[in-house]
Amino acid sequence: MRTVFSQYAWLAPLFPLAAFVVLTELNRSLKRTGAFIAIVASLASLALSLLIAFERIGTGAEDYSGGFAWLTIGSVTLSAGFEVTNLTALMLVIVSLVAFLVNLYSLGYMRDDERKSVFYAYLSLFACSMLGLVLADNLLLLYIGWELVGVCSFLLIGFWFHKPEARAAAKKAFIVTRVGDLGLLIAILLLFRYMPGHALDFVSLHNVFDSQAGVISTSITTAIALLLFLGAVGKSGQFPLHVWLPDAMEGPTPVSALIHAATMVAAGVFLVARTYDIFEASAVALDTVAYIGAFTALLAATAALKQNDIKRVLAYSTVSQLGYMMLALGSGSWTAAVFHLFTHAFFKALLFLGAGNVIHALHTQDLRQMGGLGRRMKTTAWTFGAGVLALSGVPPLAGFWSKDAVLAAAFERHPLLFAAGIVTACFTALYMARLFILAFWGRPRGDAALAARAKEAPAVMTAPLLVLAALSVAAGFVQTPFGSWLGAWLSGEAIPEQAESVPVMAASAAAGLLGLYLGWLLYGKGAPKGGGAGQTRPWPWLVRLIEREYYLNEAYGYLFVKPLQGLGRALRLFDGAVVGGAGRLAAGAVQALGRLNSRLLSGQLQTYGLAAVIAAVVLMLAIAGRRF
Amino acid sequence: MFPFNLNPTGEFFAFFALAVCAITGAVMALSLAKVVHTALSLAFTFVSLAGLFILLGAEFVAFVQVLIYVGAVTILMIFGIMMTKHRDEERERGRPLLETLAAVFCLCLFGILFFAIRSAGFPVPETALPADNTTEIGTLLFTKYAVPFELVSVLLTAAFIGAVALAKREEEPA
């Protein structure tokens, strides 16, 4: 089938780019209208994305690609281009939809911020880079988008730059993700070296790794796959590089919803899905992906249990869910991963925006200061509740279906992975129940006056919630074990009904419900009136370990930061003493020569004269001596 | 090694006497402690040189030599001496290294020059100088050497104006 709109897919990132350029150039004069420019741009992208996606629904839509030579050196050409496949079309829709909703939401959330137009400029730049990343037809261009979204994330985390925490968080986010980016860069270097014709585009990658086995040796393939995965680990907050994501919550909440929940952090999953042929060619790499994913999911889910910052809970939840996606990828089902990415984008964005409403109302992010908001903020509470249920995997909401797809894949791969998934599902429901109960049930625990004044957010902030809630409820039906339409559409292959997944479904649903029940038991029903839910608990060291997020930050401090600083100081001494010393020696030698000279040139005229006479005599002797 | 084949003519004896005078004057000049004595013994040398010039048939130059060196330069020096204070009574600290080196290398230089003079063969001149060389000099100065002559006069003027300007006592600031 011929595609019409796909040819214009390259316009999608250009709308927000134009908005970014206009907003940065006319920063001062656009105090009020700036936001609308950004919103219109994101709406345009959304419209185009939807057109592209709807056009491709149905079977047999051909992938469309186009591009140009970006850089030619000798025989090597690095090209820039875009490619529209069903996967990218889906991603386009997710990104532009969430971006549009967040843009809309920010109209309310950032209304009083004096740097609103800067905020919208950054958001637009982010949308541009993210769409560019999604559309890229080769790894290099993807890398460029990859880095740019990282910078936007950095800029937006540090948006409230005067807060030292924001500064530290922004720096941490950038540097930690950069570690992963380097993996990606080295993977690109490896591919550039070993791919026939230095090709980096996905079509060639697919051809080489899928059908021409043996062109690149297994060890190199494994190395490439692991390095690509390192990139994904950094971006998608997988263990051990997940530490930046909870800290990134210093940014404004809409940013957390857009970048650190729905889109950018999913880029790692997208990357692995996009280069899945390479992973399939290496069993080691797939196993690594699966186990890291499972471990991250479990680790983050437990860490989320004891966070008191509403956004940190959600952040760890994001890490955990991204772990799920990685688990699915590692288990061999990239469609399940993308499906989970798809549903997760909606309900996690929903949760963040809901949290944003809460924060907006109470001016605090501390769960211990909240409570009883359900009565005052009905829309928020209901939509948030939908998000909680979706995330907890309660059937038949979106989260249930996607999580089920992941678990089914894990079940086929290895029981251990499946077990980790089920336990995580239970923990997920538990911490979400805790979050919801602490925030919306009971009575206000914080500043009473503030709580009394708390009221529902304006319509511009609740409307996106409603849209996202509807999607969180319904989006799961695109792929169920009984009819995997999405998977078939994405992969282009018919996927048989998975009859054996009924027990998996049952287990998944049971785990979710168990978690919710436990949560209700611990925080709803059994919560002490004072709010300090249970001071004496078993295993205090474990609680402390979880509260401190497994001491990973401290560990990194001692493992990397301190040694680097130490090395730096040592080298500084070396530089001053040895290298600088050599310099001083050179300078000293010249100066000593100068001093010697100036001693000779004492100003004593007769000494000069004598020197001249001596020189003349010596010269004469030398000249005369030549004759003999 | 160098054959001294002297032919004892009158000129030679005259030369010898004058040379001894000149050298004596010069050596005396160096060894005398008082500056005025030095100046006077050098004047003696200059007079001897003038005598040598006459011997060489350069009466005009000899005349100029006496006029300028003995008459002008030496007197100028004596004025200089009188206008400045000299502590020649004090025994000045010696500079043995400088003096030794200077002596050694001056001797070396003399050695080289002497060696050069001895080893050079001077052919006998084919022609003689014109007898009335004062007239000749006058002619030459105002014909062939007119431009250098004028330049030298300019130089002299400049030098004397400069000397006056330099030595003129500056206005004492109040």
Add this chain to the structure above:
Amino acid sequence: MPDNVPILSFIVLIPLAGALMLLLLPKDRGRLARISAIVFTGLSLLFAVWLYADYQPAFGGAKYEERAAWLSIPLNLEAGLRDQGVVSYRLAFDYHLGVDGISLPLVLLTGAVSLMAALGSVHIRKRRKAYYALLLLLQTGMYGVFLARDAGLFFIFFELTLIPMFFLIGIWGDYGREKAANRFLVYNGLGSAVMLLAFLLLVATLGFRADETADGTILTYSGNYDVMLANLSDPNAAANAGGALSFTGGLKWSVFVLLLVAFGIKVPIFPLHAWMLRVHAEAPPPVVMIHAGVLLKMGVYGLIRFAGFLLPAQLEAAAPAIAALGVINVLYGAILACVQKEFKLVLAYSSISHMGIVLLGLASLSEIGFAGALFQSVSHGLISALLFLVVGSLQERTGTTRLTELGGLARSLPFTSGILLTAGLAALGLPGLSGFVGELLAFLGLFATMRWPTVLGVLGVLLAAVYVLRSVLAIAYGPLPARFAGLKEARFTEALPMVALTGLIVLLGVYPSLLTDLMEHGFAGLLRELQTRAGG
């Protein structure tokens, strides 16, 4: 464009003419001096841009070549060779200018950075006439270095840059300016001495030529680069001419090492960098713009032009060593930049780190790596110029560039801080800005031959993120100290070059072909040489 315009001479000599004109101005007309310096600088840049527009990579720079006999010293040795028909035996240096794909990007860089530096010198208040005259003189030297095609002329232009730099550092610098100027002169003087030695060896071997004329043979030792190249490709040329030293392996190696040291001081390569720290820290910021932006690249250019093209075998054999030096530069500079407390020193060490990437590109021995090295040179020139422009602006307002004393300037100086942030991001190799392209090309080139050095180099890029963010965020982010609350935003003459440089950085980052197309045939000779070696 008419073909007979001596465009290269215009580029080189216009600043000199400007400097002379400035000397005629009265001393107190500082503003006039500034304006005329900017005009002359701009004029030179205009010619450079004209050259860029007119230059066609496929044809090379032959049509722009200018040549005039300049210095011919008779050696008076022809007497003994008269019977062989030799009528003249001399040492000749020509006024010989030329341009190719390697020098043109650097000429453009020189023009751009010089103009921005001249514009950015607003806060220089002391003895402006002399300052701008020296700035113009410096430009003549830089243009000359990149355009000279004669070893002697190259050397003279190279030296010509030292003198103005010495005074610019020594008179307009910070508290330690005299020491910095002295250190600068000592190191670079040593470098020049070493270079002179290498050049003399080159002239005495490769520079020998025998011309048959109607009257007889004329034997010439010359610094002519073309002659050297011709002699190189025809190994018998010097031998046939007779009398010249033969350019054997040992001699070649010594020349190579001498050149490496001479230009290594300028680049600077690892143990030879002590002088540039002081210059970065003490010289006035606009001068550092030129220093970090252009002068360091003269070292790179010299390495390519003389060590690379004239001694390809040695370059090939020494590639691992150069790569090792490059890695050391990258990591050493980066790690040290991470612990500095003074922003200028952070930038100084960052320059060392970035120049390491240039070395990595050179060590790759491939076209893409060479292009990366050159691109990185240009890009680092622009980025460091921009950074020091901002430093100058900050220093004027806050009176300090110590990281511990600054903070939160994004509030009082949003524009300047934005530029600083952009420049920082460019320095850490963000795609879409020029720094990335150079690094990428260098890495792509090197990775084919040396894998681990590349990986280590990539590690340096990570450290770049650490030190850039650490310092830039310390300046721009965080709470704003009360005493910096009332700072005035950059004035127009400061903002203009900032925007222009940022624009160039973005432009080159987004569309690097603007520059890489120029280099297309620039490295052809060297690559051919390397390939024949690999083949045979």
Add this chain to the structure above:
Amino acid sequence: MSMLASYLTLAAVLFCIGLYGVLTKRNAVVVLLCIELMLGAVNLNLIAFAKYGVVPSLAGQIFSLFAITVAAAEAAVGIAVLIVLYRSRATVNVDEYDRLGR
């Protein structure tokens, strides 16, 4: 030995004595006088060559005339400089004139 050689030898002797004086004497006046002595020795050479040279010519005498004139000028300026120096330094010792500035 020809007469010419004798004259030249005498001139060399005088020149060297003068040179020694210039190099060792402290008193600036004596140094100036010794310079005059050296010039005199040169004049002697010139005049000797004028008579006994290969081509006897008056040029030698004229040269020596010029030399004498220049020597006179030099002596005058020298003394003037000496007096100025004496005023500022209160000494005529050459070894104390070791600075170009004040």
